[in-house]
Amino acid sequence: xxxxxxxxxxxxxxxxxxxxxxxxxxxxxxxxxxxxxxxxxxxxxxxxxxxxxxxxxxxxxxxxxxxxxxxxxxxxxxxxxxxxxxxxxxxxxxxxxxxxxxxxxxxxxxxxxxxxxxxxxxxxxxxxxxxxxxxxxxxxxxxxxxxxxxxxxxxxxxxxxxxxxxxxxxxxxxxxxxxxxxxxxxxxxxxxxxxxxxxxxxxxxxxxxxxxxxxxxxxxxxxxxxxxxxxxxxxxxxxxxxxxxxxxxxxxxxxxxxxxxxxxxxxxxxxxxxxxxxxxxxxxxxxxxxxxxxxxxxxxxxxxxxxxxxxxxxxxxxxxxxxxxxxxxxxxxxxxxxxxxxxxxxxxxxxxxxxxxxxxxxxxxxxxxxxxxxxxxxxxxxxxxxxxxxxxxxxxxxxxxxxxxxxxxxxxxxxxxxxxxxxxxxxxxxxxxxxxxxxxxxxxxxxxxxxxxxxxxxxxxxxxxxxxxxxxxxxxxxxxxxxxxxxxxxxx
Amino acid sequence: xxxxxxxxxxxxxxxxxxxxxxxxxxxxxxxxxxxxxxxxxxxxxxxxxxxxxxxxxxxxxxxxxxxxxxxxxxxxxxxxxxxxxxxxxxxxxxxxxxxxxxxxxxxxxxxxxxxxxxxxxxxxxxxxxxxxxxxxxxxxxxxxxxxxxxx
Numbered sequence: 001x002x003x004x005x006x007x008x009x010x011x012x013x014x015x016x017x018x019x020x021x022x023x024x025x026x027x028x029x030x031x032x033x034x035x036x037x038x039x040x041x042x043x044x045x046x047x048x049x050x051x052x053x054x055x056x057x058x059x060x061x062x063x064x065x066x067x068x069x070x071x072x073x074x075x076x077x078x079x080x081x082x083x084x085x086x087x088x089x090x091x092x093x094x095x096x097x098x099x100x101x102x103x104x105x106x107x108x109x110x111x112x113x114x115x116x117x118x119x120x121x122x123x124x125x126x127x128x129x130x131x132x133x134x135x136x137x138x139x140x141x142x143x144x145x146x147x148x149x150x151x152x153x154x155x156x157x158x159x160x161x162x163x164x165x166x167x168x169x170x171x172x173x174x175x176x177x178x179x180x181x182x183x184x185x186x187x188x189x190x191x192x193x194x195x196x197x198x199x200x201x202x203x204x205x206x207x208x209x210x211x212x213x214x215x216x217x218x219x220x221x222x223x224x225x226x227x228x229x230x231x232x233x234x235x236x237x238x239x240x241x242x243x244x245x246x247x248x249x250x251x252x253x254x255x256x257x258x259x260x261x262x263x264x265x266x267x268x269x270x271x272x273x274x275x276x277x278x279x280x281x282x283x284x285x286x287x288x289x290x291x292x293x294x295x296x297x298x299x300x301x302x303x304x305x306x307x308x309x310x311x312x313x314x315x316x317x318x319x320x321x322x323x324x325x326x327x328x329x330x331x332x333x334x335x336x337x338x339x340x341x342x343x344x345x346x347x348x349x350x351x352x353x354x355x356x357x358x359x360x361x362x363x364x365x366x367x368x369x370x371x372x373x374x375x376x377x378x379x380x381x382x383x384x385x386x387x388x389x390x391x392x393x394x395x396x397x398x399x400x401x402x403x404x405x406x407x408x409x410x411x412x413x414x415x416x417x418x419x420x421x422x423x424x425x426x427x428x429x430x431x432x433x434x435x436x437x438x439x440x441x442x443x444x445x446x447x448x449x450x451x452x453x454x455x456x457x458x459x460x461x462x463x464x465x466x467x468x469x470x471x472x473x474x475x476x477x478x479x480x481x482x483x484x485x486x487x488x489x490x491x492x
Numbered sequence: 493x494x495x496x497x498x499x500x501x502x503x504x505x506x507x508x509x510x511x512x513x514x515x516x517x518x519x520x521x522x523x524x525x526x527x528x529x530x531x532x533x534x535x536x537x538x539x540x541x542x543x544x545x546x547x548x549x550x551x552x553x554x555x556x557x558x559x560x561x562x563x564x565x566x567x568x569x570x571x572x573x574x575x576x577x578x579x580x581x582x583x584x585x586x587x588x589x590x591x592x593x594x595x596x597x598x599x600x601x602x603x604x605x606x607x608x609x610x611x612x613x614x615x616x617x618x619x620x621x622x623x624x625x626x627x628x629x630x631x632x633x634x635x636x637x638x639x640x641x642x643x
Contacts, residue, residue: 414546
């Protein structure tokens with residue numbers, strides 16, 4: 001296989017910038033694509049070249065597979081890195097890239113297809129001794145589906161077969177909610193993925209969400225780079241992730257690693273991938289899905305292994321070989337990532353928009369910031385509201401937690417509502433400090449995670465600052481000027 | 493001299509515009525606030541009627557309220573559901589004049605790829621649906637109104 005000399009990044013934001021950094025380090029030229037709304041984004045400035053792309057919507061621009069392949073050919077790129085989201089798990093795109101004579105930095109299209117459909121993925125996993133939670137698929141006969149779903153029992157989790165990122169997902173607590181939730185999930189799935197196929201699965205009460213990073217050579221060899229704990233979620237999306245998983249019995253840890261590697265080997269996985277599991281309080285774990293791409297939270301694995309996952313992806317794409325064997329992977333220290341979102345954490349985590357007027361990310365020993373926006377940028381509803389990822393590393397978990405807390409306190413984000421204060425409250429909560437939490441964490445400690453009441457002194461200072469911040473826009477108009485006032489110093 | 497009105501976390505404060513203290517700005521959002529009790533380092537930026545402050549590791553949003561708007565706020569607003577965030581109308585499940593029960597679905601909106609159902613917040617009659625299917629809206633836009641109670 002050939003050496004890659006120039007790579008087009010079919011993505012935007014922080015992940016595009018993060019990929020440019022590795023390409024720079026490897027002396028590979030980089031090409032960005034951007035919708036006009038992103039013209040001034042840091043990743044566009046950082047890339048060696050940039051090509052503007054259009055779409056029906058801003059997000060749609062990044063889904064224009066043909067146009068993106070054309071941009072790669074125009075600029076003489078020999079490979080495409082899809083990042084995460086957008087076209088990263090689109091098998092037809094992976095095929096089209098290779099048909100155009102370019103290298104797709106990711107798994108083979110057939111693996112993406114197999115794992116991209118939750119039903120075929122589950123069937124394949126089951127055939128390869130990966131444990132699954134009891135479930136049923138909606139195959140057109142709604143009545144039969146509802147009946148079978150009721151037989152599994154409540155609570156139930158309804159998911160989109162083609163889904164990901166929590167879209168099309170519904171929790172059904174009682175039988176009488178089932179039909180409404182099914183129709184809502186189907187319509188959301190249809191809109192998000194163009195496929196309304198659903199399945200219902202037994203909901204494991206307050207499970208932990210644990211995932212394993214794997215690397216495969218595409219010929220049946222695979223290794224793991226340890227696991228990540230991703231249980232702190234809101235709206236089914238992760239906001240804090242860490243590696244390694246705190247308080248996990250060694251036997252379970254080994255079993256989860258072996259299961260993930262077994263699945264990667266069975267699919268003859270090529271490149272970097274993630275096998276996600278849910279872990280019940282009884283220690284039993286079940287397959288959730290396999291993500292055939294780089295994960296948002298991959299930096300925590302990089303921090304504890306010292307391995308650049310994007311560089312590994314590129315090396316595998318170039319050589320079809322793994323650079324290392326399992327014994328070469330050494331885990332050192334602890335890393336925690338917190339996702340900074342433009343959202344109102346105290347009001348249902350609703351996304352927020354507005355100008356990012358002041359943005360001062362944290363710095364210092366053991367603090368890594370993967371960001372995609374700069375001060376002055378407008379946070380619009382056109383894209384995902386994630387602004388940056390703050391990753392703290394320490395020789396042990398305590399140090400990592402302490403550095404994360406300091407980094408969150410140092411961060412300044414003004415002009416648009418963000419979850420920075422919420423993250424700080426999370427990162428200092430006793431249950432988080434103890435490392436004992438599950439996916440029910442945010443709901444369980446809801447009242448602890450609310451902001452403390454303001455003290456009187458702070459309130460007085462705040463109101464004084466507000467008064468001094470400028471004239472109220474609604475202040476009554478100034479009195480009419482005296483006849484000579486407008487003449488200034490020239491009056492005699 | 494007229495007082496100024498600020499809102500923080502839903503609470504309104506009516507304050508004298510004569511302030512004990514002064515502020516010195518560095519130009520990038522960093523400020524020193526001085527008063528008789530001492531000095532405080534804060535980050536502050538003002539955008540129209542919104543003021544953002546970062547103080548002692550906490551972020552505050554302060555809205556300055558136009559005193560002249562106070563009179564028209566209140567009762568009428570409670571009969572209209574406003575958009576919690578920008579988005580698109582997916583479907584409309586109710587029509588003007590229709591009687592609805594508390595919790596009944598009125599319309600479905602999508603924001604940031606998440607669908608949300610706007611449900612009736614009390615028993616009543618639909619007065620007006622302010623948007624059509626497929627319409628895009630900004631945060632705070634009126635979505636649906638119910639007729640005033642017990643007319």
